Amino acid sequence: MRKRGQALWTGIRDSAVVKNPVLFEAIGLAPVVAMAVSLKSAIILAVVSCAELLVIELFACLALKKLKSYFRVAVYAVLGVFINIPIFMFFERFTPNEAQNVGIFLPLLAVNSLVALHCERFAVKNPFRKTVVDAVSASAGYALVALLVGTVREIIGSGTIYSVSLHLPVQLQGFLFPFGGLLLLGFLAAGIKALILRRHPDADVEQAFDMREITQSHVGKLRNLLDTDFNPYDEEESAPAKPRERLKKAAAPAKEAAAPDDGAVAAPTEPEPSRRAQKAAEKRAKKQAKAQKPPREKAARAKTTRVKTPQPPTASAETPPRRSRAEAEDYLSEFDEILSELDAYREKYGMQNGTDTADDAHAASGAESTDEPKGGEKP
């Protein structure tokens, strides 16, 4: 019981403080920065955000797990508006001035990234109880920051608190602009981080910035740029396999065919295809074999560099290829890219031809993404 309570407390603390959505994950910044200029508007923001996050996250956990992620994103936005409307009507009736002051920011909360990111990163991957804990703690953390920022900005910028004058000699109205909000958030984040680091010196507080990619160039061919991985919601299941994994995946059937006894050791990840599926796959393989053009330059190069690449899925009829034609083409183009990167790498570092196999190719592609020289130039 005590253990469970401790785990619950740790979960709440993590979501609300250590992984505070605004301060350490830079999520849902726009409303806090632009809308939380007084305690009253911060209260409206906090109430709307909490209601949205709680309702949509729980709904996503219960009903949207089977929906594709790209449809879910649209559902969150539409649900957000429907949740906003009654709350706004409530505030408009009881505090008409404040409801007027928040202007267009309240409707904009419908597409608050806080909701989409928490739903996609957590709600659709976890059971209901965990989702409740995450929703409550994240919304509490968000609301606390909004209230704190709203209060401080009202005091500094307007010299009032909850519209009651404090008779301060100086008012810095600049704090009511977004830059004031960002400045406050910066110091607030630093203060909380210092407190956490004092208690837990080894704690990893940083969430928003993975600085490893910062020095990469933003310039490149659009096709290559579109090909770079993008996973804002940490979708592990649907994420496309990396080239090396693809090579491994493609090589796996060939290995299995060569050593069928090993099958007992490695548990099969995919179910055995049915006879109908096998026939369809064979047909597809034949079609692809027909459609294949004479070996291209790069394919020829692949042979000369002695890269032990697995045969493309078209080759073996014994191991029916499960990937579609589009995926096979994708795989080939990916492989070509790896080869060209390998060549570039060799040219740059004067490596001899034919040193090693696909591992080198992967190392070259990995080097491009991680070991780029600062300044953003590609090797």
Add this chain to the structure above:
Amino acid sequence: MSILGSLFSAALYACLFQNLIFSGGYGADEAIRMAAKPKQLFPLSIFIVYFSTLGSLVCVLLEQAAAVRALNVFWHALIFVGVLTGIYLVTLLVVLLVFRAKPRTVRRLGVAAFNTLVLAVPFINYRAAFGVFEAIGAGVGAGIAFVIAVLLINFGLRALDRNDEIPKAFKGTPAVFIYVSILALAFTGLTGTGLGV
């Protein structure tokens, strides 16, 4: 000529004089998080320009109807989100069925379509009573504002990453917030609004 003038003035207004990200705070979180991944900048910016321009155009065309114009802000919100969702779904279907896009491209669509920056553009048009060409200009300007913001933040992040003299508590997000606030202060200067100090 007046068409071009209104288009360019609205675009300049959205990206420079009233930079939607720095002076308005719209889409600040997307810009900051995207600045840490510069390779994503141009693909995402293209989608953002597409959604903001098309969304802005469709919404302003709907505003021409007197019945729509008479509605209050929340009905407008419902219409604008509905329009964005419709554009998103149509684009998604085209991208999936015609271009057979990869999941990573499809993921960009969602982030580009549903963010405060893209939804803010129709609201700004509605508040400022923009016409069709001004609405197009505002949509394009919003996309350019995003590119400017991400590039400026990215250059700052690189400098912050190299700087070893930043105290440990300020390293990372706090330093980035403070850097972005200084940028926002600079852009606020372009709006011509006094800071009342």
